[in-house]
Amino acid sequence: MADMDEQPRTPSSRTPEDPTPGPDRRQVLKGAAVIGGLAALAVGGGIYGVRQLTDGSSGSPPSAPESAGTVPPSLDRLAAGVVSGGPGKDGIPAIGKPRFLDADHARFLSDDQPVFGLEARGGERPCAYPQLVLIWHEIVNDRLNDRPLTVTYCPLAGTAIAFTGPPDKAALTFGTTGNLVNSNLLMYDRQTDSTWPQLTGTAITGGRKGQTLATTPLLWTTWKQWRSAHPRTRVLSTDTGYLRDYGSDPYGSYTRHSGYYVEGGPVFPVLARDRSRRLADKDVVLGLRRGAHHLAISKKRIEREGSVRAEVGGRPVRVVWDRELDTARLATDSRAPVEAFDAMWFAWYAFYPDTQVLP
Template sequence: MTAATHIAERWRAAYATMLLELVVLAPSATQARILELLRRGSGQRFGAELDRWYEWIWRMDPGTHPDYSEFKATLYEAIDPRFRAYFDEAPKTAIRLDEIRWGGVRRDGIPPLDHPKLLPAGEAAYLGDGDVVFGIEWKGDVRAYPKRIMAWHEMVRDRIGGEELNGVYCTLCGSMIFYRATVQGTHHVLGTSGFLYRSNKLMYDRATESLWSTLTGTPVVGPLVGRGIELEPLFVVTTTWGEWRKLHPDTRVLSLDTGHQRDYGEGVAYRDYFATDRLMFGVPRLDDRLPNKAEILALRVPGSAREPLAISAGFLSRRPVYQDRIGRVEFVVLTDGSGANRVYASGGRRFVSWGGTTAVDADGARWTVSEAALTRSDGTRLARLPAHRAFWFGWYAAYPDTRLVK
């Protein structure tokens, strides 16, 4: 009896996910036979539209075969032997294994930048004022990471302000986040796993081979799941090189000498993907309150993780000062002319205007605006809060209960 005959005669719903993953990797001559098995067993007629098959499986939730994790480990180790460690021996999980999709590259096939070369601002002749950069200041150390470089590498391991940080840029979901690399005394060295969850990049750590969520900074598959480990996100701003350099003339910025051969021209990487609202990998659900790739400012305030908030970047661009709250935390978003957003705790104060490096509250008090805080002349300090940009579809896929301000 062939495997195909066995599956056809002893069909169980849990075979659907396994067959679909086989289709993705099978030679074209074999794909039609697998799809026919899938059609007969499931009764669905989606043909070769793989995203429709995935959506159906995620919606119906047929469950997974008892040997599914071993199947997944064996299937993908044929591409990269290192993939087996992610799924071997029925790992602990915080997400559905059948929603984890291969992204089309080997482990670290999108090579992270490891303590890359930096240039003083005055030597970065390759950057134009309108080029997009991700700016961070940590413990007095000011850095700019151009999108045109990060889109080719998606991760950077760097030492900023004397501390090891992991920076991760998920090109598919549009988010750039910096995390402190050390939690409870353990330094986590992260890399690109090669897999995705709901179109969101999954990282791995070298020590345990656990898979980590980019958006939450938590392990979601492997031995670290359930240990209460969560990377601390830092504040990062998406802005233009001209605006960042004006505010921080002493900034350092990535050199084009990365050790890799890429076309680092502005807008080159993922040009076709960014140009349309179409997705490269499907997600279980979409929300049409905004276009899929509309940019939002994503907030998860410590202590209020169950109250995620998304604010439309377009909405904020029309409101230089916007105030709101998450749980008990009141905050203010200051948006400059480049569209860059910075979020600060407001402590119940109402701000009415800002410009340059000064914000004014309703009582007329003036506050100095810095990357770390709003500071009044008497020393009162309102701390910056972690926030980052993301595509609406990617944030909603991770947080379907999110509140949206648009």
């Protein structure tokens, strides 16, 4: 991971790698008054749909298939459920050559700005990936301990996940397809053109179909709390090589808890809906995954109780509220090989309708 000492710069021109001159779906959402009404969504000068967006009362987007019951969607069913998100392939440009700042030089970050924190591993310094950068790119192709690391963020599903590669440890790099499945980022790898829903990390088409990417934990916290806990952290710079309005969020605001992040249901169709309404669509859960076993625990519950014990696939786990970072995480005494990450309830359920739930 490359370091920088200078103040981050906003590029004054578009790079050749940026193929889409028109607005992407974030700009569309910002300008279309998406929450609670009809929106004509334009991308690159063309209209790609007029959708009735949910206002929280109907609880279901248009064209959303009925719940799959207790059976998780198969790879083929997920592939059949892919829809256009607006921009074309690589229209949302992944960052391929990330640059980093020391904490003291990251003056573009306010204390309450969300960051996705990667704790120190194998001699590497901790690193923060700001949400205000990832909102415009969704994928960062980085390296950790001289191995590929792909940091991903899907604002529609509220998921930030870091991947370390497929089972054969091939050095894959990823881009955005411009498509979605279950209102979640659909990635592709540039080596085989296989496609991978971000939330599952399992390829649904291509030569790597059925393979699952290994993950490494990211912690969703704020810049103030991350920097206090990790003063030597490095920070992904806004000097990305692309002209973007870093600092604005067309979906709303996590810091002021507004807009898409709290209102209505999913904008795009999903394959399964929780009709029992155990949680609201946009409620954030800590999703736990161990093989074919899945558990969702309300993040509010973890904060309220401080510690929650549960089982995933017959293995005991404990999740805690990290008060230093103000977020939920697996406890260090949890020995089970379990993945854990934040997700909006509707997205977790759409992929895992057989999930256990602790609301």
